[in-house]
Amino acid sequence: MSTVPYDHHHEAAGHAAHGHGHAPSFLKTYVFSLDHKIIGLQFLFSTLIWFIVGGMLALGVRWQLAWPWSPMPILGNLVGHAEGGQIPPETYTMLVTMHATVMIFFVIIPVLAGAFGNFLIPLMIGADDMAFPTLNMLSYWFMWPAFMVIGASFFVEGGAAQSGWTSYPPLSALFTAAPGSGTGQTCWLIGVTLVGISSMLGSVNYMTTIIQMRAPGMTMFRLPMTIWAMFITATLQAFALPVLTAAGLMQVTDRLLGTGFFLADGATANNAAMQAGGGQPLLWQHLFWFYSHPAVYIMILPAMGMVSDMLSCFSRKPLFGYKPMVYSIAGIAGLGFIVWGHHMFVSGMNPALGLTFMVSTMMIALPSAIKTFNWLGTMWGGKIQFTTPMLFSIAFVSMFIIGGLSGIFMAATPVDIFIHDTYFIVAHFHYVLFTGTAMAVFGAIYFWFPKMFGRMMNDQWGKIHFALTFILMNCVFFPMHILGMRGFPRRLADPYHYDTFRDLMPLNQFMSWCAFLLVGVQIIFVINFFYSIFFGPRAGRNPWHANGLEWQAPSPPGHGNFDFQPVIYRGPYEYGSPEVDVDYYPQTQPPTGRDVPAAKH
Amino acid sequence: MIKRLLRWLPNFWALLFLAVPVMGVATFVLADIYNIWLPRDVSEHGRTIDQLFYFILYLTGIVFIVTEVVLFYFAWKYEAKHNNKPVEFSHGSHSLEVVWTILPAVTLLFIAIYQMDAWAAAKMRPPEIPFTCEVTGRQFNWDFRYPGPDNVLYTPDDIVRTDGNLYLPYGEEVLLKITSADVLHSFFLPNLRLKQDVIPGMDQKMWFRATDGGSFDIVCAELCGWGHYKMKGRIHLLKPEAYQAKLEELRQEQDTMRVAENQAN
Ligand code: HEM
Ligand SMILES: [Cu+2]
Numbered sequence: 001m002s003t004v005p006y007d008h009h010h011e012a013a014g015h016a017a018h019g020h021g022h023a024p025s026f027l028k029t030y031v032f033s034l035d036h037k038i039i040g041l042q043f044l045f046s047t048l049i050w051f052i053v054g055g056m057l058a059l060g061v062r063w064q065l066a067w068p069w070s071p072m073p074i075l076g077n078l079v080g081h082a083e084g085g086q087i088p089p090e091t092y093t094m095l096v097t098m099h100a101t102v103m104i105f106f107v108i109i110p111v112l113a114g115a116f117g118n119f120l121i122p123l124m125i126g127a128d129d130m131a132f133p134t135l136n137m138l139s140y141w142f143m144w145p146a147f148m149v150i151g152a153s154f155f156v157e158g159g160a161a162q163s164g165w166t167s168y169p170p171l172s173a174l175f176t177a178a179p180g181s182g183t184g185q186t187c188w189l190i191g192v193t194l195v196g197i198s199s200m201l202g203s204v205n206y207m208t209t210i211i212q213m214r215a216p217g218m219t220m221f222r223l224p225m226t227i228w229a230m231f232i233t234a235t236l237q238a239f240a241l242p243v244l245t246a247a248g249l250m251q252v253t254d255r256l257l258g259t260g261f262f263l264a265d266g267a268t269a270n271n272a273a274m275q276a277g278g279g280q281p282l283l284w285q286h287l288f289w290f291y292s293h294p295a296v297y298i299m300i301l302p303a304m305g306m307v308s309d310m311l312s313c314f315s316r317k318p319l320f321g322y323k324p325m326v327y328s329i330a331g332i333a334g335l336g337f338i339v340w341g342h343h344m345f346v347s348g349m350n351p352a353l354g355l356t357f358m359v360s361t362m363m364i365a366l367p368s369a370i371k372t373f374n375w376l377g378t379m380w381g382g383k384i385q386f387t388t389p390m391l392f393s394i395a396f397v398s399m400f401i402i403g404g405l406s407g408i409f410m411a412a413t414p415v416d417i418f419i420h421d422t423y424f425i426v427a428h429f430h431y432v433l434f435t436g437t438a439m440a441v442f443g444a445i446y447f448w449f450p451k452m453f454g455r456m457m458n459d460q461w462g463k464i465h466f467a468l469t470f471i472l473m474n475c476v477f478f479p480m481h482i483l484g485m486r487g488f489p490r491r492l493a494d495p496y497h498y499d500t501f502r503d504l505m506p507l508n509q510f511m512s513w514c515a516f517l518l519v520g521v522q523i524i525f526v527i528n529f530f531y532s533i534f535f536g537p538r539a540g541r542n543p544w545h546a547n548g549l550e551w552q553a554p555s556p557p558g559h560g561n562f563d564f565q566p567v568i569y570r571g572p573y574e575y576g577s578p579e580v581d582v583d584y585y586p587q588t589q590p591p592t593g594r595d596v597p598a599a600k601h
Numbered sequence: 602m603i604k605r606l607l608r609w610l611p612n613f614w615a616l617l618f619l620a621v622p623v624m625g626v627a628t629f630v631l632a633d634i635y636n637i638w639l640p641r642d643v644s645e646h647g648r649t650i651d652q653l654f655y656f657i658l659y660l661t662g663i664v665f666i667v668t669e670v671v672l673f674y675f676a677w678k679y680e681a682k683h684n685n686k687p688v689e690f691s692h693g694s695h696s697l698e699v700v701w702t703i704l705p706a707v708t709l710l711f712i713a714i715y716q717m718d719a720w721a722a723a724k725m726r727p728p729e730i731p732f733t734c735e736v737t738g739r740q741f742n743w744d745f746r747y748p749g750p751d752n753v754l755y756t757p758d759d760i761v762r763t764d765g766n767l768y769l770p771y772g773e774e775v776l777l778k779i780t781s782a783d784v785l786h787s788f789f790l791p792n793l794r795l796k797q798d799v800i801p802g803m804d805q806k807m808w809f810r811a812t813d814g815g816s817f818d819i820v821c822a823e824l825c826g827w828g829h830y831k832m833k834g835r836i837h838l839l840k841p842e843a844y845q846a847k848l849e850e851l852r853q854e855q856d857t858m859r860v861a862e863n864q865a866n
């Protein structure tokens with residue numbers, strides 16, 4: 001517990017020093033660190049590297065959709081296996097699969113919970129570290145075997161997995177069904193299970209820390225939205241993950257030990273000998289989506305939390321409807337467990353179930369709508385500062401509206417009959433995940449960078465990065481809606497094999513050009529990021545004049561985080577309070593005692 | 602000059618957010634002009650599905666435009682340099698919360714209930730007629746088995762076709778039996794607004810009444826391996842008489858092939 005006051009020497013010593021008089025080795029400080037901030041940064045750097053890998057895989061996909069079968073310069077030789085840079089269809093399928101796998105399991109989930117969860121939770125609640133530092137370190141180090149098996153799977157015979165990130169059996173369970181259904185698929189299952197273990201370790205830690213280690217005065221309803229979101233995300237993970245882990249192991253035994261959980265009687269592919277049956281391929285889909293639907297919220301709730309904090313800070317105004325915001329996150333999490341069937345409307349699941357899943361899915365759009373209105377309410381009547389993090393946050397809201405609304409089309413079962421597995425779905429999840437979550441993550445990096453490294457990122461270049469990213473990503477993803485309306489199917493190595501889709505090629509080429517540029521302009525971010533770590537202007541403790549507790553700690557905070565015992569007097573959103581002369585009122589500042597007319601509520 | 606540009610810059614950001622609804626609507630208008638729109642529909646229930654699609658499109662379209670314009674307006678009006686008034690020190694509004702909870706709740710529930718009948722018609726109420734044809738997906742082809750003159754599947758007079766061409770009558774109710782021989786596939790008929798995954802070991806029914814003739818694509822919509830992209834078929838909707846004649850032609854073709862095979866043996 002952080003009830004022990006810290007003496008002041010620690011601040012100057014920075015994060016290299018520990019209170020026991022001897023300086024720990026480099027290895028202990030930066031590699032096998034128990035400090036939540038270092039672990040958070042480890043997650044951040046790892047996920048940024050995988051972000052680049054995932055982006056490259058996407059470019060392979062985009063190349064093939066624009067110029068099918070023509071040799072792809074540079075990248076083609078890496079992925080195309082000695083065929084002069086041409087991408088063969090099985091490689092295309094692998095690219096689609098691994099792009100999604102890397103982005104979901106190695107980028108979005110670990111960057112939100114792993115990087116920001118780790119870095120921010122103790123700082124924002126006034127703790128000196130996580131409840132279980134060793135567990136925390138393990139949660140990072142369990143990512144490495146996952147990185148290695150998935151990384152190695154690209155080089156095994158048959159290549160990496162090719163059955164989509166959803167990995168539906170029998171395609172994934174039968175070795176003979178596809179080249180990637182050999183060792184590549186086994187690696188995939190092991191890799192994903194390891195990521196699951198990592199998330200589980202993190203999640204136990206976050207829940208305990210948030211419940212047990214809040215500083216004096218930090219009641220649950222004084223927690224920033226980021227922490228609420230992290231808390232509820234951790235609960236989601238704790239309840240949903242065991243199902244994925246079990247399902248993954250069941251698929252492994254189907255593949256290696258001859259069980260038949262997911263294989264019907266007489267299961268075979270490519271004239272191979274039949275395998276044990278008696279199972280049901282749909283069972284996998286139920287188990288998979290029972291995890292993966294909650295997982296899509298694991299991939300956005302923390303982003304929503306961080307955006308709420310940034311919007312309030314740069315509107316210089318309290319968050320609109322704090323409690324409704326908390327309740328709607330809880331509502332999303334609760335409902336999130338009873339909507340998984342919306343991924344299976346046309347899967348062969350009993351159609352009567354489709355009706356119930358339609359109703360629950362429609363209802364889950366409700367808390368999303370409430371959140372959107374409250375974000376708009378937060379901006380209303382404020383004094384908005386268009387800093388880089390604010391621009392990314394507004395973009396998140398703007399883009400989330402699109403992603404949420406397209407969800408309604410697909411929740412409507414009759415309409416989903418037509419648009420399921422078309423580009424409409426691809427548009428939907430890129431709007432929520434890329435233009436949504438990824439924008440929130442960029443914003444959060446610009447916002448908390450000064451706390452992480454003690455220096456500011458360049459705001460001008462941040463804005464240029466923002467503007468280009470914002471325009472280009474919409475050029476890439478918005479047309480996907482109309483492609484989907486036309487029935488353009490996803491995951492086709494050569495859609496133009498169908499005459500009806502030939503005329504969509506120029507549009508796809510435009511989208512691919514924009515995708516290449518979109519990846520290209522991220523260089524601005526990378527340079528800004530690394531340059532600023534070393535040469536950015538020094539940030540004080542509170543460069544944004546924000547209220548949150550983390551801004552009272554030194555930048556970067558030393559080991560143990562706070563150089564004083566934080567005591568919390570109010571929630572984190574008292575911007576523009578009449579009780580003080582400045583427009584912010586930190587959570588730790590004792591009440592001024594100024595008599596003000598009762599604030600509007 | 603640069604100074605003026607910079608002073609204009611805050612407006613620039615608000616305008617960038619205004620571009621979202623403007624370009625969004627423009628995309629859909631252009632899509633209509635360039636015919637990137639719902640493909641031609643030739644089925645009865647397809648019309649209902651399209652109507653539901655348009656219903657949701659207009660409804661969400663309005664919500665999209667209104668919320669995005671409000672977002673733009675707030676970004677424009679409350680930008681710190683433009684807004685001289687002190688901030689609204691407000692933590693929320695109970696009555697607003699109630700309004701914007703109940704209104705979307707009712708709308709969403711209405712959409713859900715409104716859709717139910719169309720879903721039931723398409724997926725829950727199969728007609729009580731004999732199977733018109735059996736469809737089997739296999740890597741990477743669609744196979745078809747017609748019951749033949751006796752109208753019963755799996756009898757010697759069945760007509761089996763593996764060339765990916767499916768012949769069916771229009772103007773009549775059609776009942777298909779669909780299944781898979783290996784992995785998952787999805788039997789997708791864009792112009793009939795029908796899609797159903799096929800699963801090995803599981804027989805499912807699919808039914809429709811086509812309203813017009815023509816030849817259309819059969820698309821595999823569930824990833825089934827490296828050749829997924831080429832798992833293409835064609836569906837030919839014929840007048841009932843032409844359909845009967847076509848079946849007869851296929852049967853004779855099959856007979857001649859059998860005879861030839863027997864002679865070869
Ligand atoms: C407004 C609330 C939302 C609704 C009503 C909704 C509804 C749906 C439905 C019905 C599908 C299945 C479509 C199909 O396969 O035919 C779907 C797919 C998907 N949704 Fe959402 N969604 C919502 C929000 C979100 C959010 C917030 C995320 C992520 C952060 C998300 C991520 C996804 C993903 C990744 C898929 C596709 C999975 C795949 O097939 O590969 N959705 N959504
Ligand atoms: Cu879902």
Ligand SMILES: [Cu+2]
Nearest residue numbers: 821823825829
């Ligand atoms: Cu297929």
